Amino acid sequence: MKARALLWAAIAAFAAGFSALAVLRHAAFNSGRFDLGNMVQVVWSTAHGDPFRMTDLQGEQISRLGAHTDVLLAAFAPVWWVWPDPSLLLVTQAVVVALGALPVFWLASKHLGSARAAVGFALAYLLYPPVQWLVLDDFHAVALACPLLLFGFWFLDEDRLGAFAVVAVLAVLTKEEIGFAVAGLGVWYALARGRRRTGLAIAAAGAAISLVAILGVMPALSDGESDFYRRYGEVGGSPGGLVETVLTDPLRILEIAFDGRGLGYLVRLLAPTVFVLIAPVTLVAALPELAINLLSSTPTQTSIHFHYTAAITPALVAGSIFGAARLVRRRPGTAMPLAGTAVVLALASGWWLGPLPYPGGEDLAADDWHVEDHDHIAERALDRIPDGAVVSASNALGAHLSERRRILSFPYRQDADWIAVDEERPSYADRAVAPLEAAAAVAWLRRDPDWRLVYEDGGVLVFRRRDS
Numbered sequence: 001m002k003a004r005a006l007l008w009a010a011i012a013a014f015a016a017g018f019s020a021l022a023v024l025r026h027a028a029f030n031s032g033r034f035d036l037g038n039m040v041q042v043v044w045s046t047a048h049g050d051p052f053r054m055t056d057l058q059g060e061q062i063s064r065l066g067a068h069t070d071v072l073l074a075a076f077a078p079v080w081w082v083w084p085d086p087s088l089l090l091v092t093q094a095v096v097v098a099l100g101a102l103p104v105f106w107l108a109s110k111h112l113g114s115a116r117a118a119v120g121f122a123l124a125y126l127l128y129p130p131v132q133w134l135v136l137d138d139f140h141a142v143a144l145a146c147p148l149l150l151f152g153f154w155f156l157d158e159d160r161l162g163a164f165a166v167v168a169v170l171a172v173l174t175k176e177e178i179g180f181a182v183a184g185l186g187v188w189y190a191l192a193r194g195r196r197r198t199g200l201a202i203a204a205a206g207a208a209i210s211l212v213a214i215l216g217v218m219p220a221l222s223d224g225e226s227d228f229y230r231r232y233g234e235v236g237g238s239p240g241g242l243v244e245t246v247l248t249d250p251l252r253i254l255e256i257a258f259d260g261r262g263l264g265y266l267v268r269l270l271a272p273t274v275f276v277l278i279a280p281v282t283l284v285a286a287l288p289e290l291a292i293n294l295l296s297s298t299p300t301q302t303s304i305h306f307h308y309t310a311a312i313t314p315a316l317v318a319g320s321i322f323g324a325a326r327l328v329r330r331r332p333g334t335a336m337p338l339a340g341t342a343v344v345l346a347l348a349s350g351w352w353l354g355p356l357p358y359p360g361g362e363d364l365a366a367d368d369w370h371v372e373d374h375d376h377i378a379e380r381a382l383d384r385i386p387d388g389a390v391v392s393a394s395n396a397l398g399a400h401l402s403e404r405r406r407i408l409s410f411p412y413r414q415d416a417d418w419i420a421v422d423e424e425r426p427s428y429a430d431r432a433v434a435p436l437e438a439a440a441a442v443a444w445l446r447r448d449p450d451w452r453l454v455y456e457d458g459g460v461l462v463f464r465r466r467d468s
Contacts, residue, residue: 033398100147120339179210282319
């Protein structure tokens, strides 16, 4: 009973603490239209009868499912009628990810034979830096795949195929490639548990779902090839190109995957979960997402600070338990020391890599949840913009303006009647597309007779079209 009470206290502390940090981070204008605002707009549109509609970077109205098949976003629409605020997504994300500690506890208790040791591994999961970054990287439906896949490990380990099917279906609704992660779970089930026929059937079903999403649904709803293929230009630039590169130049695949950036990424993932190397078969469940990340030219995909670890973490955490269980079978009585080691490794990696500001440790996010005077200025500025108006906004401001049918990313301004710019915080489009164009656009707006500056304070500007 004491172990379970400690487990629930840890889950509650994580859920409450990281919910508060995520909401404060948003209040401090450190979230973005890319990506929290996108998710909010999709949920808002769905709740208002236009399922999955959103505005892309170029100002086109598109279906979200043409960019990512995170169908599970629709589940938030009914709740939005009751709680119409971005905090709904941020709090739900923190709570659901925290509940991933339950299957971790159950797996560890079963395989280590100690509820106390199981609490240690559950704590190590909650302290694992990629898990903590996951709930502070705005909101992404795929973050929910992390606990769902952990439940998937538990249900397969218990041979509860019906329950596994439920969580697997929910998981694949979070993003298009999660079917490959489910396929990896099927391969693990076939190899580690000897359920070859069932495991291979799960693998085939998971892979088929992802292939249908990537090769069928997304191209059909985006009127062409996905922009995300450009991330893989070095290894073929498309699924077919990747297969060709694998067959004709496999060394190129290894060269891209295991460059310095890729190796550093693997170290950061594995350092707190090193016991997984004693049960390496579990890594097959992580291989699909690892390959997707390691072969990408986009640096964020090989960083633990973003949501791209969501489908990798479950295999590493579960594998760490299975590896520790092997050591316990060889040396009975070592369950508690191994659990203590797992907690220490998680704490040490948290100091080195995590979002919480440990003394002398990582301070990358140390100020992200501090609401300052500039943030109050931005709030007052956005109060000038009416609900429902078409608005063009810089990224941080756009995260607070996405509850509407149409929102543009500055400097794109097409049919906008309002423009909101924070010159102290450049937008996604400013930074990634056209920084000089954005600066020139602000200067042009100040002189344009069709626009009127209605608010200016602390670098936050609000313009209104004169004929609107």
